[in-house]
Amino acid sequence: MNNKDYYQILGIDRHANSDEIKRAYRKLAFKYHPDRNINNKQEAEDKFKAAAEAYSILSDKQKRLQYDQYGHENYHEFDHQKSDLNVEDIFSSFGDILNDGLGGFTDFVETTKQQGDNLRIKIRLELNEINNGIIKKIKVKRMKFSKDVQFKVCPLCHGTGSINKLSHTFLGQIQTTINCTQCFGLGKLILRIPRGVNNQGLKQVEELINIKIPAGIKNKMHIKVLGKGNDAPFGLGQKGDLIVLVEEIPHPNFQRNGDNLFYDLYISIPQAILGTYEYIPTFNGTVRIKISPGSQGGKILRLKGKGLPQMNGFGRGDLFIHINIWVPKTISQEHKLWFQNINKDPHFAPKHNQNNKSFLDKIKEIYYND
Numbered sequence: 001m002n003n004k005d006y007y008q009i010l011g012i013d014r015h016a017n018s019d020e021i022k023r024a025y026r027k028l029a030f031k032y033h034p035d036r037n038i039n040n041k042q043e044a045e046d047k048f049k050a051a052a053e054a055y056s057i058l059s060d061k062q063k064r065l066q067y068d069q070y071g072h073e074n075y076h077e078f079d080h081q082k083s084d085l086n087v088e089d090i091f092s093s094f095g096d097i098l099n100d101g102l103g104g105f106t107d108f109v110e111t112t113k114q115q116g117d118n119l120r121i122k123i124r125l126e127l128n129e130i131n132n133g134i135i136k137k138i139k140v141k142r143m144k145f146s147k148d149v150q151f152k153v154c155p156l157c158h159g160t161g162s163i164n165k166l167s168h169t170f171l172g173q174i175q176t177t178i179n180c181t182q183c184f185g186l187g188k189l190i191l192r193i194p195r196g197v198n199n200q201g202l203k204q205v206e207e208l209i210n211i212k213i214p215a216g217i218k219n220k221m222h223i224k225v226l227g228k229g230n231d232a233p234f235g236l237g238q239k240g241d242l243i244v245l246v247e248e249i250p251h252p253n254f255q256r257n258g259d260n261l262f263y264d265l266y267i268s269i270p271q272a273i274l275g276t277y278e279y280i281p282t283f284n285g286t287v288r289i290k291i292s293p294g295s296q297g298g299k300i301l302r303l304k305g306k307g308l309p310q311m312n313g314f315g316r317g318d319l320f321i322h323i324n325i326w327v328p329k330t331i332s333q334e335h336k337l338w339f340q341n342i343n344k345d346p347h348f349a350p351k352h353n354q355n356n357k358s359f360l361d362k363i364k365e366i367y368y369n370d
């Protein structure tokens with residue numbers, strides 16, 4: 001709360017008419033406008049606010065009447081709003097009175113912020129590349145700022161990018177700083193754009209870009225390569241990014257589920273009966289697995305840690321081997337007779353024994369009884 005009475009602040013007597021009040025305020029607002037008081041901005045702003053507060057009350061007939069009745073000390077209790085006044089509010093609520101000349105206060109020069117466009121490409125990866133992680137060298141067509149664009153210093157702002165604007169308002173002449181109207185704040189003008197360069201000073205180039213593919217990356221994931229998108233217009237501002245969409249090429253032998261791999265193994269009827277060793281080509285070397293004599297089709301073997309690496313770098317998924325028994329479609333007459341004979345043997349009759357786990361039980365066992 002200003003100790004000074006509103007009439008004192010505006011330097012007018014108690015019988016001043018509305019024109020005198022306006023004239024007094026205009027004089028003070030002009031005198032204490034923060035743009036004109038760079039060296040003692042705070043003090044000027046305080047005085048400016050005080051004048052605005054005084055004017056807001058005395059220019060309103062109803063408020064002035066109350067103010068006169070209650071006196072300066074008591075009046076503030078009736079007007080809570082004024083304590084919230086800040087310079088921005090003053091400008092917005094008095095905009096029509098102060099005219100556009102003071103608008104410059106909030107319209108300081110803003111440098112043109114620009115960003116180059118992002119580029120998007122798709123990259124197809126083999127499962128073994130995903131297993132190892134890889135640096136892919138990809139040719140990307142991007143827009144690059146051409147060093148051959150010739151500029152000249154803006155004659156209007158002399159390279160500063162801003163100009164002073166003199167406005168004539170009822171407060172008098174007010175000088176504000178705005179973006180240069182000729183170069184839009186760049187400080188320079190284009191003198192010559194060479195052939196093959198667009199009107200933003202950009203030229204298409206083909207660049208070989210290294211894209212680091214982390215091991216374990218998944219299908220449809222994105223990799224962002226910072227600053228490898230298009231340059232900003234005229235190279236002024238941040239470069240765009242290169243967004244790489246990962247597409248996994250299906251593998252002929254392995255199916256992927258997260259970090260786990262699934263492999264279908266086919267063994268012959270005699271191998272299922274007699275047992276055998278099989279060699280499985282995994283991404284981390286060949287693994288020899290033992291098929292026990294009397295193995296049933298549908299059995300699932302789990303090779304721990306032989307799946308794909310986890311992207312966080314901790315551990316690997318598992319490799320699941322699904323055993324299938326290969327049944328030939330055609331056999332010789334001799335074998336046919338042999339199998340007909342064997343089929344009479346009670347050992348070959350299927351038995352649903354209590355120890356044989358159902359398919360569902362096998363899956364449950366694999367996932368829950370680690």
Ligand SMILES: [Zn+2]
Binds near residue numbers: 154155161183184186
């Ligand atoms: Zn300029």
